[in-house]
Amino acid sequence: MPFQFVYSMINRKMKILHYIPSVGKTGGGVSSYLQLLSHDMGQLVDLKIVCHYTSDELTFTNCTIHYIEGSVRRPFKMKREFCAILDKFKPDVVHVNGCWMLQCSWIVFWAKAKGYPIALSPHGMLEPWDIRKNYWTKKLPALLLYQKRSVKMSNVLIATAETEKKNLLSLGYNSNVTVVPNGIIIDGIEAKKTWNEKKQILFLALYRKNKGINLLMEAVAHTKEQLAGWKVIIAGIEADYTVEDLKRMADRLGISSIIEVVGPLYGDDKWNAYRSSDVFVLPTLNENFGIVIAESFLCGTPVVTTKGTPWPMIEQYHCGWWIDRSLNNLVNAILEVIHTPIQERKEMGLRGKELVTKNFASPVVARQMVEVYNTIIQK
Numbered sequence: 118m119p120f121q122f123v124y125s126m127i128n129r130k131m132k133i134l135h136y137i138p139s140v141g142k143t144g145g146g147v148s149s150y151l152q153l154l155s156h157d158m159g160q161l162v163d164l165k166i167v168c169h170y171t172s173d174e175l176t177f178t179n180c181t182i183h184y185i186e187g188s189v190r191r192p193f194k195m196k197r198e199f200c201a202i203l204d205k206f207k208p209d210v211v212h213v214n215g216c217w218m219l220q221c222s223w224i225v226f227w228a229k230a231k232g233y234p235i236a237l238s239p240h241g242m243l244e245p246w247d248i249r250k251n252y253w254t255k256k257l258p259a260l261l262l263y264q265k266r267s268v269k270m271s272n273v274l275i276a277t278a279e280t281e282k283k284n285l286l287s288l289g290y291n292s293n294v295t296v297v298p299n300g301i302i303i304d305g306i307e308a309k310k311t312w313n314e315k316k317q318i319l320f321l322a323l324y325r326k327n328k329g330i331n332l333l334m335e336a337v338a339h340t341k342e343q344l345a346g347w348k349v350i351i352a353g354i355e356a357d358y359t360v361e362d363l364k365r366m367a368d369r370l371g372i373s374s375i376i377e378v379v380g381p382l383y384g385d386d387k388w389n390a391y392r393s394s395d396v397f398v399l400p401t402l403n404e405n406f407g408i409v410i411a412e413s414f415l416c417g418t419p420v421v422t423t424k425g426t427p428w429p430m431i432e433q434y435h436c437g438w439w440i441d442r443s444l445n446n447l448v449n450a451i452l453e454v455i456h457t458p459i460q461e462r463k464e465m466g467l468r469g470k471e472l473v474t475k476n477f478a479s480p481v482v483a484r485q486m487v488e489v490y491n492t493i494i495q496k
Contacts, residue, residue: 130163133490134208136199136224138215140182141171147214147240148175149408155180156302157483162490165206167199169220189219196227203231210490212236213271216243222267229270234493237271241405244284265290272493275486277406278427295489299406300482301415301473308417308470309392312463316347318451319394319418321382321409322401324358329400329423329442331366336400336447338370343455351378352390391416395462396437396454400447401425411477414469419462421450430476436469 135155140148152175155164159179166180169187185198203211211228215221216239225235268274268290276282276296285294322328330351337349349372351363358366360378367376382390391397397413403425410428413420420437422428431439438453440446454462 130161131210131487131490131494132163132206132208133158133165133210133212134203134206135164135166135180135212135214136221137166137168138187138218138220139171140166140168140175140177141173150240150299150406151214152177153300153302153408153479154483154486157300157479158486161483161487165202165208167202167224187220192223195220195223199224199227200231203228203233208233209494210234210236212238212490213267214238215240216264216268222264225267225270234496235271236273236275236489236493237268238275238277239268239281239285239405240277241281241403243268243288244281244403244405272496273489275489280427281405297485297489298477298482299408299411300479301408301411301477303415303474303478306388306415308415308466312417312459312466314459315393315395317394318347318349318454319352319390319397319413320350320399321352321387321390321397322399323356324353324360324363325356326358327402328353329402330358330363332400332442332444332447333398334363334366334370334372334376335444336451337372337375339444339448340451341372341375343452344375347375347455349376350390350394351376352380352382352387354381387412388416391418394418396421398422398447398451399426400442402442411473414466414473417463417466417470419454419465419469421447421454430472431469434468434472436465436472 135151137147137151155177156179158164164180166182167185168182170184183202186195211233213221213224213235216237229235271291274285274291274294276285276294277299279296282294282296286292320330320333324330337344360380363378367373391413396419398421399407399409400423407426407428410420410422410426414436420431423440423442425442428439431437438450440450
């Protein structure tokens with residue numbers, strides 16, 4: 118451990134200010150990421166989170182949350198409120214989560230103008246597939262007007278996987294990129310106690326098109342005879358699709374007797390869904406991490422996912438199926454799952470739990486993040 122980090126911990130806690138547009142449940146993976154990170158990082162540093170008002174906030178521990186104006190129509194009020202927090206707290210590092218919203222760039226500009234080091238986590242928002250979405254109408258204007266500048270001004274960009282790091286470097290905006298994976302709280306989360314076959318497949322993610330819900334539905338339609346007696350649970354928050362949209366899709370494909378669309382799951386309901394499933398399936402087009410994959414493994418449930426996720430360790434640990442994304446490959450993976458002996462599925466699930474505990478436990482990730490902060494403070 119570097120001397121500077123030891124010194125700072127002896128004399129006072131490092132002071133870190135995180136900015137995130139929303140800490141609400143509908144904020145998706147970024148909100149959940151910061152909720153998990155704060156649990157352990159807040160024990161290592163003095164942690165404050167600045168965000169905008171929301172009505173469905175997640176529960177955060179070991180930190181203080183400050184709410185500021187968030188409307189782009191009131192930039193002076195937002196700046197005044199944010200700078201007042203900066204002047205009082207005087208953080209060692211300002212860490213910005215996200216980059217497409219104008220407010221994220223404002224935070225970078227205002228904090229940098231006062232001389233504070235900036236860590237920026239794009240959270241996959243600068244991946245090629247994300248930049249291509251609405252490129253001409255939204256992304257290009259944002260890049261030209263503010264986003265590229267804020268990325269260049271940051272002291273360090275934090276990627277969650279080597280694939281994201283490679284893509285960030287290829288943009289040429291900032292060469293200082295480091296990898297800190299997303300973490301997961303493992304305290305109190307037990308693996309399933311029985312691996313008796315429940316004949317249940319779980320999908321849990323935002324109801325977005327890139328998550329592959331339609332691909333999963335098509336795969337189920339192709340295997341509905343083999344899946345007789347099985348249930349496929351489709352859980353998540355409405356986005357591109359509503360619950361009714363997905364029910365109609367299942368009905369149109371003739372699989373409404375297999376598909377159960379349940380909407381969002383939180384707390385014990387979510388964890389029990391993982392534990393009561395034989396396998397978790399996420400046929401996503403792309404993820405910069407995929408926290409739901411880690412959650413499934415933590416519960417001892419094997420995973421089927423695509424190479425659009427940065428999870429090559431699935432093959433190394435032999436704890437699931439990491440496939441090229443296609444209908445045929447997903448059909449074959451589902452068929453392999455239902456024909457895999459229960460004891461083998463159990464062993465896969467336990468190896469998946471080992472993978473997550475060793476590599477992504479939140480105390481491990483929190484220490485890695487603090488080391489990144491320490492590095493940019495010393496420069």
